[in-house]
Amino acid sequence: MSVRPKYSQIADQLIQLIVSEKQQLNTRFFTENELSKKYNVSRSTIRAALSELEDLKFITKAKNTGYYVSYEPAKFDFAKFYSFSKVAHKENLAPTSELLMFAKTTPNYYIAQKLGLKQDELVYRIERLRMLNFQPILFEKTFLPAKRFPKLRRNELLKNSLYDLLSTKYALKIKDGEEEFFASLINARESELLDLKVGTPCLKIQRRTFDVDHIPFEFTITTAPSRYFSYKVPLANNEV
Template sequence: MQKPLYRQVIRDLENQIRQMKPNEKLPSERQLLVKYSVSRNTIRLALQDLEERGLIYRLHGKGTFVSSNFLSQPNIGGMYSFTEELKKIGQKASTQNQSLSLIVPDEHIATQLNMASTEKAYKLVRLRLANNQPRIFSTSYLPEKLFPGLELSDLNGKPLYDVMKEKYDQISVMAFEDVQAVCLNQEESENLAENVGSPSLKIFRKTINDKNVPIEFTISLARGDKFVYRSRQYNDLF
């Protein structure tokens, strides 16, 4: 199946951007329209995607520019798909699903998932790898009532969100994240093949479906030397 036009434009622009210098100016929207022979909306969708992932930034009245930092490191803040993000920088993603158990979560987890104190959730422990090197260690909680009969075999060779959609018709449309800088303890360092005390990004992620219902709460540890958390802030006075 052919990819949407704006996805093709994104891929081509992304390849160009990675060959450019930080803060170098990109062609204007008008120039991109001529180059790709697509609609203005297609160009804007492509630029919006690149901006949201931190590859470019735009200044009103001045143009669009290549971001200045960390172009070679994935942005954990924009990582909806671990596999797709690594593909963009030429790395191969893989997942080790370590365990899946049915538990009664503690009060904090239950609150995040809008669960009653007696309801159960699946606890999924996974290690995400890039080129067979540990990168993210995560524990996910999924309400049993939304994912009845979930088995570890469902996840063999298939992304979690694909299983959610295909087997349970649960479509994730939004995620809320809090990020904390931490140092790895003994167990965490062993999972991520790092030294005890190494810096890490601890991410608390709650995913919402198309009915505005929480379907997943995940606590992840990402190696601090392999990822960045990038955001953009604008001064509304200018």
């Protein structure tokens, strides 16, 4: 198994620093130059590490002023469980997916925590570009515990819905899930995949899914461009 890239190792240390609350919400984060000297690496390596933190919404970058801590422990609301493929079919749209990555790797600290794993436990990293009527609309990064789903194969994901595959091959029974939404902007890689300009508004959606024993088996980060999605949430007046 290959060693994780240096930028990923640095990102992991910075995540732990923020989660341990040694860096407070909305406070100024380290500069690229400070981190480059601290870890004795190039600024390009630091930028890659900071990009990973931005993607997970631990930090945000303000124009001309640097990075700020944006991580806050989440409070989740539960909604009806859904499947991208099944929702698309219900709307008479043609869902397709392009599998961009299928690899077994070690997770960073944050993802390991979300899946209830130790950091040396392997996960599958699955990256997919979701399309409707052959128009790219979602970019997904999914993480699954490898020990839970041994012998999962790339070609199986090309032919099946992920949830259908896990339910059939591993007798997985899905109970529910939780999602957290962030306003964000399309980055350079997402720009190429989704055919949108860098800086286009989008939603970042972090999704964790549980089995009937309330054990998390999936953590997915989704980039959803704002021009394709709107969300309506019911509000209840408990004082009436």
